[in-house]
Amino acid sequence: MNLFKETKTLVKVNIREYGMYIALFVIMLVFTVMTDGLFISSRNISNLLDATGYIAVLAVGMTLVIVIRHIDLSVGFAAGFMGAIAALLITQAGIPVVLTIPIILVLGIVVGLFNGVLVASIGIPSFVASLAGMLIFRGALLRVTEKTGTINIKNEQFNAIGNGYIPELANVGGLNLLSLLLGALFIVLYIAAEISKRRNKLKYELEVVSGQMFALKLAFVSAIIAYVTWIIAGYNGFSWTVIIMLIVVVIYHFLTTKTVLGRNIYAVGSNPEAAHLSGINVKKITYIVFCSMGLLSALSGILYTSRLQSATTTAGTLFELDAIAAAYVGGVSAAGGVGKVTGSIIGAIVMASLSSGMNLLGVGISYQYMIRGGVLAAAVIFDVMTRKQRS
Numbered sequence: 001m002n003l004f005k006e007t008k009t010l011v012k013v014n015i016r017e018y019g020m021y022i023a024l025f026v027i028m029l030v031f032t033v034m035t036d037g038l039f040i041s042s043r044n045i046s047n048l049l050d051a052t053g054y055i056a057v058l059a060v061g062m063t064l065v066i067v068i069r070h071i072d073l074s075v076g077f078a079a080g081f082m083g084a085i086a087a088l089l090i091t092q093a094g095i096p097v098v099l100t101i102p103i104i105l106v107l108g109i110v111v112g113l114f115n116g117v118l119v120a121s122i123g124i125p126s127f128v129a130s131l132a133g134m135l136i137f138r139g140a141l142l143r144v145t146e147k148t149g150t151i152n153i154k155n156e157q158f159n160a161i162g163n164g165y166i167p168e169l170a171n172v173g174g175l176n177l178l179s180l181l182l183g184a185l186f187i188v189l190y191i192a193a194e195i196s197k198r199r200n201k202l203k204y205e206l207e208v209v210s211g212q213m214f215a216l217k218l219a220f221v222s223a224i225i226a227y228v229t230w231i232i233a234g235y236n237g238f239s240w241t242v243i244i245m246l247i248v249v250v251i252y253h254f255l256t257t258k259t260v261l262g263r264n265i266y267a268v269g270s271n272p273e274a275a276h277l278s279g280i281n282v283k284k285i286t287y288i289v290f291c292s293m294g295l296l297s298a299l300s301g302i303l304y305t306s307r308l309q310s311a312t313t314t315a316g317t318l319f320e321l322d323a324i325a326a327a328y329v330g331g332v333s334a335a336g337g338v339g340k341v342t343g344s345i346i347g348a349i350v351m352a353s354l355s356s357g358m359n360l361l362g363v364g365i366s367y368q369y370m371i372r373g374g375v376l377a378a379a380v381i382f383d384v385m386t387r388k389q390r391s
Contacts, residue, residue, distance in 0.1 A: 031357030042235035058323035061296035069336035070126035074133030080316025083301030087311035112294020162307030176237030183229025270337030
């Protein structure tokens, strides 16, 4: 009984963080039942995660942008444009993939720095500055693809980024052995990180949940990771897209939770004036966040272009709205200062799960847009209501 009360209290106190996990579980359960298990099949889950990759990467960067109380509407067509530049470098300039990717990533940083200068130094509202950027990159994308309309890429190395899978090593009962080992490693790292966090809290005499509740949480999350790994290993294993997405999440989670830079980002988002008075260089933080957004836009463009094996005139359309939706569904606050990159990934998977499930059920595209819009509105309403309860 005490465990039940503690669980209820824990969920209530951390409703913003746990709400999205509960929503994802419910969505997946409903679609699994309605599609007679087809939704949870290895092939569908693998395809769902692959299709989520380029939006999830954008959502990570967008989370930090929203945390510091800004927005970036240019990321969609910026991703499409930089993906097209990558296609041109590979197909027409003959530049190797190992050089093309760093060039595009550096270009992304330059693009992000341009937005940062407009917002932080010149003082243009981020909405207007990024809207201008969106139009510029839309035109630039049309310009570089105007001759052929589509730039087809036949480079196997590049296309493997969006369509390839990690090596199998061995097949154990129809399962990819390397994927199983990676899943086990991820579980070990998760448990070690949670134990370390708990020890640090105890060291400084901060409040923690009971040992029984802590063990239950570890077991539950580990079981979910193991189950997802088992499903993916039953198809072709982890794709390179998923591996890249996980690497991005791990790096940004570390930066935002374990470094001074991360603390400064959240301080600026919570109260820019107070952050400035405390000695934090707000302009510098704005530059860094927008450069980070540009870098991830470039990576998203590479993933998308590789997945399609071509660059098209419509690449990047509505990417920015999907990224913003994923960030808000994942728990970022419209008021700034609150939000986790892990949450943005869950938000991206929630939105992708909705699309995948509705496609399997044959729901019309018009209803799909309305339902996804309703979910986004519900997420923002949830944010407003929880902030009112805390204040």
